[in-house]
Amino acid sequence: MSNKTIPESQTQFLRFATPEKPFRFTSGMVMDDLTLAYETHGKLNEDKSNAILVFHALSGSQHASGVCRHVPNTGDRWTEDCQQGWWSLFIGPGKALDTQKFFVICANYLGGCYGSSGPASLNPKTGQPYGPEFPQVSTADVVRSQALLLDHFGIDKLHAVMGASVGGLLTLNFATLFPERVRLVVSIASGQRTTVLSRLGVFEQVMAIENDPHFKGGKYYDSDPPAYGLALARMISHKTFVHLDAIERRARGDVIQRDDQLSWYRVGHNVESYMLHQGKKFVKRFDANTYLRICDMWLRFDPLKDAGVEDHGALFAISRRAGHHWLVFSIDSDFCFYPEEQAELVRWLEQADVSSMHITVHSDKGHDSFLLEPELYTPHLSYTLRRGVQLNDAWDHDAASPGI
Structure with missing residues (x-):
């Protein structure tokens, strides 16, 4: 449309x-x-x-x-x-x-x-x-x-x-x-x-953000945001939002990007590249502190x-x-x-x-x-x-x- x-x-x-x-x-x-x-x-x-x-x-x-x-x-x-x-x-x-x-x-x-x-x-x-x-x-x-x-x-x-x-x-x-x-x-x-299963998954997302060195206890607005932590949190959640067969179908046509390189590991599969793309895209449109507030209210x-x-x-x-x-x-x-x-x-x-x-x-x-x-x-x-x-x-x- x-x-x-x-x-x-x-x-x-x-x-x-x-x-x-x-x-x-x-x-x-x-x-x-x-x-x-x-x-x-x-x-x-x-x-x-x-x-x-x-x-x-x-x-x-x-x-x-x-x-x-x-x-x-x-x-x-x-x-x-x-x-x-x-x-x-x-x-x-x-x-x-x-x-x-x-x-x-x-x-x-x-x-x-x-x-x-x-x-x-x-x-x-x-x-x-x-x-x-x-x-x-x-x-x-x-x-x-x-x-x-x-x-x-x-x-x-x-x-x-x-x-x-x-x-x-x-x-x-x-x-x-x-x-x-x-x-x-x-x-x-x-x-x-x-x-219990939801609690474990949501808590993992909290930990992903909290352990990003750029998070700084939530005081990051005048410096680099906790991009890796927020991207990882989104990847953890995304695999529960989309059926695994659908993830495989969506990733099938993806091309592994040159910048899909971590500190040591180089992304080597389309599914990995697809999930990394979802995380990177999410970071551009969301705030890590807000994500934690919503995770917190879900957990509580x-x-x-x-x-x-x-x-x-x-x-x-x-x-x-x-x-x-x-x-x-x-x-x-x-x-x-x-x-x-x-x-x-x-x-x-x-x-x-x-x-x-x-x-x-x-x-x-x-x-x-x-x-x-x-x-x-x-x-x-x-x-x-x-x-x-x-x-x-x-x-x-x-x-x-x-x-x-």
Whole structure:
């Protein structure tokens, strides 16, 4: 699809923390100058009942659809890869998230590097990037900051909240921290806890960045960035995002580059060259401190503690009382959030008597399927969103509504 057929979009900014109304992080730290970068698609209806909040994945941005050429305060990070909306195949007129019917909101995470306040942002008190002084960010912090964005629009209740991958964890957080503010909950290729396998992989990525000599405890903005560490972190994650067969196919036509030389080892296979290219490309568009903040909130994800309950039964009882309907997607070739994780999530939903539908997508593209194959998701998303309009407030009064 050419850019001529894709609408232009523009990032907007909301300052949600001021000296009169500071924001308190879960860690206890307080800041009074924080901004969220966000984009919207479609039109908010008169009674403000058609809004959908989308949480992006680990390295995503607020730019979910269309073409956005420039975002202020992102330095050189807003590369060509960032300018195409990461979910343009899903958001737009007649698409899964039909912008002729719905008002779609997506915001860059608090702690991010694409316009929202984060470690790379300038501290107004010093004129220098916050760096390691920026607070630890939790998933609950991200969710609460985006609830303030909904307040800005005067949206009391979302038609739907949805997210894929890490965004799915935030979706669960939103549904249980603000249950009265949403009807439909859509979790794609995600889960309801941080598994041991995820913890090991994410911790490896943390170690890759921390052990780069250029990292300097996060104080690298006036010198060389920790490029090797961040590239290695991306390579570790990338092998879980893309099915191994797909990596082999993509690498098949790659030519080993002359500069694919490490200190001693010379890259000798197309797969190695492909992975190194992915790492190098990522370094140009992302900030290492932000990457660590997101890894940290993934490792410390604790929806039970955030909701003030002791077990998952009590957690999902919140959803039942609110009358939510859940749509949960699994990808059978997913190596990042394995299908067993969604099955566990659905078991808890069923035990709590929460209305739900579980769809398994059959794909050879692995975790990245949710970005690339709208034809596998659109029928279910469209039907659920459309049925939600028909049922509307009935769900608010009938927590026992059957699955749809």
